[in-house]
Every structure is written in C-alpha cells, then in structure tokens.
Amino acid sequence: MSTLADGMEDYLKKLLTLSVSGYIDIKRKELSGKFNCVPSQVNYVLETRFTLEKGYLVESKRGGKGFVRIRKLQASLENLLDVFLQDILSGQISDDRARGLIQRLYDLKYISLRESRLMEATLDSLTIIKDKSLQETLRGWLLKDMLLMLIKFA
Amino acid sequence: MSTLADGMEDYLKKLLTLSVSGYIDIKRKELSGKFNCVPSQVNYVLETRFTLEKGYLVESKRGGKGFVRIRKLQASLENLLDVFLQDILSGQISDDRARGLIQRLYDLKYISLRESRLMEATLDSLTIIKDKSLQETLRGWLLKDMLLMLIKFA
DNA sequence: TATACTTTGACTATCTTTGACCTTTGTAAA
DNA sequence: TTTACAAAGGTCAAAGATAGTCAAAGTATA
Known part of the structure; x- marks a missing residue:
C-alpha cells in the first residue's frame, strides 16, 4: 500500500514515459481532482519527487490558460x-x-x-x-x- | 515462562519463514497492539533479536504509510x-x-x-x-x- | 543481592495531507 | 484603456500518521 504522493508520482512518471515531446502539461486542479486531494498536494509531489537534482524541470503559469509543465531532462x-x-x-x-x-x-x-x-x-x-x-x-x-x-x- | 519479547520474536520469525520474498513488512503500532505493549517494545525486540550478527537486516520508514521491514539474509x-x-x-x-x-x-x-x-x-x-x-x-x-x-x- | 534482561513512556524525528491565504494572468465590462 | 473579476497556480504552517531514542522502572537469574 502506497501513499497518495507515491501514486501521483507514478502516474506522472508514466505519463512522461508515454509522452513523445519529453514533457507533459497538467492542470493542478484536475490532477488533484483525479486523486481526490487538495491542489497543494500536487506541489508537495513536485517538490519532493520532481526536483532538478532528480533530473526534472517544472515550469508553470498561473491565471487563465494556466498549467504545470513537467519535463524530464535529457x-x-x-x-x-x-x-x-x-x-x-x-x-x-x-x-x-x-x-x-x-x-x-x-x-x-x-x-x-x-x-x-x-x-x-x-x-x-x-x-x-x-x-x-x-x-x-x-x-x-x-x-x-x-x-x-x-x-x-x- | 517466556517473555513478551520472546513471543514477538517467534511470531516475526514465523512470518519470515512463511514469506516468499525473504522479508516482511509490519506496522510497529499494529504489532505492539497485537502483543498489548508499547510500540517501543518492538524496537527492543528488533535490536536484541534481529541484528546483523544474527543474519537480519531491518529497514523502516516513518510517516503516513510507514513500515518496518525485516529481512533474513541468505x-x-x-x-x-x-x-x-x-x-x-x-x-x-x-x-x-x-x-x-x-x-x-x-x-x-x-x-x-x-x-x-x-x-x-x-x-x-x-x-x-x-x-x-x-x-x-x-x-x-x-x-x-x-x-x-x-x-x-x- | 548483583547483574542482566525486559517493559514502559515521555519526548523526538520524519513524512504526508490539508486548508487558509496570496499572487499572477486573461478577459469582459466600463 | 483601465478596471474588475474569475480562474489559475503558489506558499506556508498546522495537523495527522508513523517510527526512533533513551533512560527509568520492573523482573528474572546467577
């Protein structure tokens, strides 16, 4: 049995391996909706599992047309x-x-x-x-x- | 008369022999609950009976979904x-x-x-x-x- | 009785989850 | 154009869930 955070990590990494562009764009609220948790949980996962040291780059934009982009660094x-x-x-x-x-x-x-x-x-x-x-x-x-x-x- | 610690030791060793993976994961609190004692009693058993000298390796994780893993060396x-x-x-x-x-x-x-x-x-x-x-x-x-x-x- | 072993509990450390409040951005209305 | 507002995402600290440490108190054994 794994934590919510682990599940979200796995989900995102799977999406990344399936992506041809080398990055994925997600909506923070949609993702937290899918995992039945508060939006800031997404930030926790990003901060603990998708760090630069681990080879990931996270960009984002607020407001309308906002997104969170996760990139696996080559x-x-x-x-x-x-x-x-x-x-x-x-x-x-x-x-x-x-x-x-x-x-x-x-x-x-x-x-x-x-x-x-x-x-x-x-x-x-x-x-x-x-x-x-x-x-x-x-x-x-x-x-x-x-x-x-x-x-x-x- | 055997002690609580002995009982817990036997219980864990039995679980280990039944395990195919070579290790077992337990919840410290659940185990202490089953034996009606304080959680730290589990640590005592681990420290005195599941040591490296005796061929065991113990790992653990704290926090939500935490665990204690006991491994029997080949x-x-x-x-x-x-x-x-x-x-x-x-x-x-x-x-x-x-x-x-x-x-x-x-x-x-x-x-x-x-x-x-x-x-x-x-x-x-x-x-x-x-x-x-x-x-x-x-x-x-x-x-x-x-x-x-x-x-x-x- | 002295020593070694066992049991307990208060305090600490770590990891996860939540929620209240904050900032940025796009866009429709004034 | 300017302004107001809605729709994102961000921060941070508190609460929750586990496990660890250590020393004191209790018990068994030589």
Missing part, C-alpha cells in the same frame, strides 16, 4: 555538469544534491545500479558525523574522489 | 558477512585492514574491479579528516554501509 554529462559542477568544485554538497547526482549518473548509464548503491551507501555513513560543515565537505570529497576514480578507469 | 551472504563482521562491528578499522577486506571481496568475486576501486576511493577521501579516531570510525561505517547495501540488493 541526461547528458553536459547538463549534469551544469547542475552539479559548482558543488563539485566547491568541495561541498548537500545530501539531496549528492543523491541526485548519483541517480543521474545512473540514468546516464555512466554507473551501474550496484555502483550507484555503493555511492549512496557512503552518504549514509556520513550521518554519524556531528559537525555539519565537516559532513558537507567530506561528502564533496567522497563524491569527487569516486568520480575521479570512475573517470580514471573508465 | 545463508551464503551470512557466510560472507561472517568473514568481515568482526572487523566491521568493532566500529573502527585501519586503512590497511580496510583495503585488505576490499581486495578479499574482489578475490571472492563478490565485487567487480570498478566496485573495488570505488570502495578504495572512499578510503582516499578520509585523509582530509584530522581527527584520527573519527577517521577510523568513519572508515568502519563506510565499509559496513557499503557492504550492507550490496547485501540488501544482492
């Missing part, structure tokens, strides 16, 4: 770098962004599923570090070192 | 784990020892060359930690979390 090392280069160079990165990067490397087939799990596991370990700043720094280094290794032995 | 994985458990559970591990374990995993064909390099890369990152004790601790956690992840999705 995975390429280029736009990956666009999104994450700043983090990687700065040597610090948040947990969310790190996981997003790993997910997208996997989408790209740049790493295997097992490799992505290994990388994610390293992020789990960091929770034992109390010092938040050290945590972010170490996360950055871990990612950087793992990426460099992958590149070196590609 | 015998082959348990054996593999036995080899490393002592090191891993000690909580701290030296760099040499860690690299030895990784090499061993590779020799056993349990991980690929790339995976071994990935794991080694994480050890490299640790050098930025000044605190030697924290370094050793984190090394232990990294290894454990990575291995667990591999086991979980084996």
